[in-house]
Amino acid sequence: MSGRVGGRRLIVACLALVLACAAGIAVAADDFARLKLSRAGAGTPLPAFTLTTVEGKALDFSQLRGKVVVLNFWATWCGPCKEEMPALDRLSRRFDPRDVAILTITTEHERTNLQQFMKQLDSTLPVLLDEQRDVSLAFMVRGLPTTVVVAKNGTIVARAVGPREWDGPDAIRFIERLREETP
Amino acid sequence: MMPHSFRALSMMALALVMPMWGQAAERSSQPADGVRFQSKVALDIKAKSLAGPSVQIDEHDIAHVAWMEEDSQGRTVRYAHTPPSGGSLSIPMPVNRPDEMPYWRQEAPALEVQGDRVYLVWAKMSPQNSPGTPFANELRLSRSVDGGHTFLPSALINDDGEPVNHSFDSIRISREGAIHVAWIDGRGGQKASGTYVSRSIDHGQTFDKNKKIDDDTCVCCRTSVAIAPDGTLYVAWRKMFGDIRETVVARSLDGGMTFSEPVIVGNDRWNYPSCPHRPASLDVDGDGRVYVVWYTEGEDETPAIYVAYSDDRGQTFSPKQQLNRSKGTFPDHPQLAVDRRGRVFAIWEELSPVRREVVVSYSMDRGHTFSPPHKVNEKKGETPAVAVNAAGQFVLAWKEQAMPNHRIVLQRVILPEPSSVALMERASP
Numbered sequence: 285m286s287g288r289v290g291g292r293r294l295i296v297a298c299l300a301l302v303l304a305c306a307a308g309i310a311v312a313a314d315d316f317a318r319l320k321l322s323r324a325g326a327g328t329p330l331p332a333f334t335l336t337t338v339e340g341k342a343l344d345f346s347q348l349r350g351k352v353v354v355l356n357f358w359a360t361w362c363g364p365c366k367e368e369m370p371a372l373d374r375l376s377r378r379f380d381p382r383d384v385a386i387l388t389i390t391t392e393h394e395r396t397n398l399q400q401f402m403k404q405l406d407s408t409l410p411v412l413l414d415e416q417r418d419v420s421l422a423f424m425v426r427g428l429p430t431t432v433v434v435a436k437n438g439t440i441v442a443r444a445v446g447p448r449e450w451d452g453p454d455a456i457r458f459i460e461r462l463r464e465e466t467p
Numbered sequence: 468m469m470p471h472s473f474r475a476l477s478m479m480a481l482a483l484v485m486p487m488w489g490q491a492a493e494r495s496s497q498p499a500d501g502v503r504f505q506s507k508v509a510l511d512i513k514a515k516s517l518a519g520p521s522v523q524i525d526e527h528d529i530a531h532v533a534w535m536e537e538d539s540q541g542r543t544v545r546y547a548h549t550p551p552s553g554g555s556l557s558i559p560m561p562v563n564r565p566d567e568m569p570y571w572r573q574e575a576p577a578l579e580v581q582g583d584r585v586y587l588v589w590a591k592m593s594p595q596n597s598p599g600t601p602f603a604n605e606l607r608l609s610r611s612v613d614g615g616h617t618f619l620p621s622a623l624i625n626d627d628g629e630p631v632n633h634s635f636d637s638i639r640i641s642r643e644g645a646i647h648v649a650w651i652d653g654r655g656g657q658k659a660s661g662t663y664v665s666r667s668i669d670h671g672q673t674f675d676k677n678k679k680i681d682d683d684t685c686v687c688c689r690t691s692v693a694i695a696p697d698g699t700l701y702v703a704w705r706k707m708f709g710d711i712r713e714t715v716v717a718r719s720l721d722g723g724m725t726f727s728e729p730v731i732v733g734n735d736r737w738n739y740p741s742c743p744h745r746p747a748s749l750d751v752d753g754d755g756r757v758y759v760v761w762y763t764e765g766e767d768e769t770p771a772i773y774v775a776y777s778d779d780r781g782q783t784f785s786p787k788q789q790l791n792r793s794k795g796t797f798p799d800h801p802q803l804a805v806d807r808r809g810r811v812f813a814i815w816e817e818l819s820p821v822r823r824e825v826v827v828s829y830s831m832d833r834g835h836t837f838s839p840p841h842k843v844n845e846k847k848g849e850t851p852a853v854a855v856n857a858a859g860q861f862v863l864a865w866k867e868q869a870m871p872n873h874r875i876v877l878q879r880v881i882l883p884e885p886s887s888v889a890l891m892e893r894a895s896p
Contacts, residue, residue: 359573360601361572361632361634361686362687362741362744363660363686364740364741392571393537394571394602397596400601401602403598415515421818421820423820424818426799429742445739446739447740
């Protein structure tokens with residue numbers, strides 16, 4: 285009797301797990317649809333690069349493993365980029381930087397002006413300089429803004445071309461889900 | 468990927484002239500269609516960063532190049548030229564004065580030559596640049612009246628005086644010597660930028676009142692200007708129709724005083740709510756056929772380079788023809804030059820995470836058919852340009868990564884006679 289109950293419980297637990305997974309997949313698919321994310325490059329490991337911030341601090345991408353990473357490619361001449369930057373900044377403030385790294389990358393050179401611009405926005409987002417376009421090309425960035433989301437296991441999950449409401453509930457739920465995943 | 472600290476070691480101020488006679492070019496296969504790629508000439512530049520080159524070729528077969536470089540001492544717009552009929556490049560000359568800090572933009576200075584006059588358009592950090600307006604710049608024209616040996620103080624082109632970005636410029640000179648400049652700026656606090664033009668009829672000392680020829684300009688795709696033998700002035704740019712991006716052309720029949728409504732060239736229906744940062748390029752042959760080359764991803768979001776032409780002064784365009792054929796790379800930065808007899812030369816980048824190639828494709832029959840793309844670079848190449856003079860002499864230029872230097876490469880190309888199709892078309896009324 286107890287064995288049958290145990291068996292039923294196991295079946296129920298398994299069903300619950302299957303349903304939970306299915307729900308998770310549904311949410312994930314829904315997130316992709318709502319945020320208009322593409323899976324281009326999904327599963328590809330984050331390329332190994334070292335870039336320097338506008339402040340001159342080197343950042344090795346390998347240091348980011350274990351975190352959800354949001355890489356936002358932008359430029360100062362790109363209006364949509366500048367419009368979405370505050371939303372990215374607000375998104376970054378919702379998460380512990382030990383869990384989620386939100387980084388911006390530009391191929392531009394105007395260090396002082398970039399710093400001034402971020403200060404104007406009251407943004408603390410790191411600005412990484414990709415002056416030779418190596419990282420932009422590694423991610424096949426064809427237009428700006430392009431945002432690439434990387435899972436904690438260091439593989440690319442999603443890509444957004446064009447601005448998004450990064451501090452909206454859909455984006456927050458998407459990042460939260462990735463944060464909760466086991467690497 | 469070179470570590471950034473290593474890059475820092477390459478920040479040196481001295482420009483080094485190094486002719487690199489073209490064994491490499493001679494080793495590479497020549498196409499079997501009579502097109503002859505001549506020996507390459509290279510200029511190695513020890514600078515942290517380099518934007519460019521732009522290129523022109525004059526009636527004496529002198530090739531002119533310009534670029535902007537940045538090193539630990541600052542930024543400099545530079546210019547160099549070859550002797551007539553080829554040879555190594557001259558010692559690069561600074562174009563801006565030391566107290567004129569160029570604004571670093573990811574594009575070459577716009578270059579034009581006419582006789583001994585050399586004209587360069589570039590952006591200068593605005594005196595109004597402040598923490599509140601960090602990206603303000605002025606559009607300036609520098610000119611030389613001695614064949615590029617010295618440059619006179621620059622003239623201001625934009626007349627708005629606003630602390631906004633003025634950039635993505637292009638320049639052409641009419642047969643009569645009028646200088647026409649087109650560019651993009653966002654004056655007046657407009658959310659969407661506009662396409663602007665201005666003209667100088669005193670050899671670049673002063674510019675006319677700026678004219679906006681259109682609104683809703685895609686803010687990051689460089690303009691292109693061309694002038695037909697009959698004086699018709701054409702401007703190409705990318706226009707936003709909501710989230711749809713289309714390459715358009717407007718024309719002026721009165722020397723730049725008024726412009727037509729822009730005409731869509733390819734009807735690409737490319738839905739792209741962001742910045743492609745890719746220019747259109749246009750030119751005109753001796754019979755007035757207007758050729759346009761541009762990048763789009765179209766409705767199916769497939770990166771492609773297309774060419775089309777117009778025989779009615781830009782009122783309608785031919786069906787577009789795709790030029791890129793490579794799989795596994797995406798095309799970028801197309802440029803085009805056309806000679807009087809309708810020989811068309813297009814050049815662009817083919818990019819992948821590991822490849823940066825410069826390829827060319829040409830047409831001997833006024834744009835009806837084009838050759839398969841032909842790779843011209845040796846090392847990683849980018850930002851190609853092409854020019855042709857009145858005698859039909861073509862020159863290509865691009866940048867290569869020659870660590871720790873940047874390398875500007877020039878290559879002349881001799882094209883065969885136009886095809887019978889082109890000759891018949893030109894002979895018919």
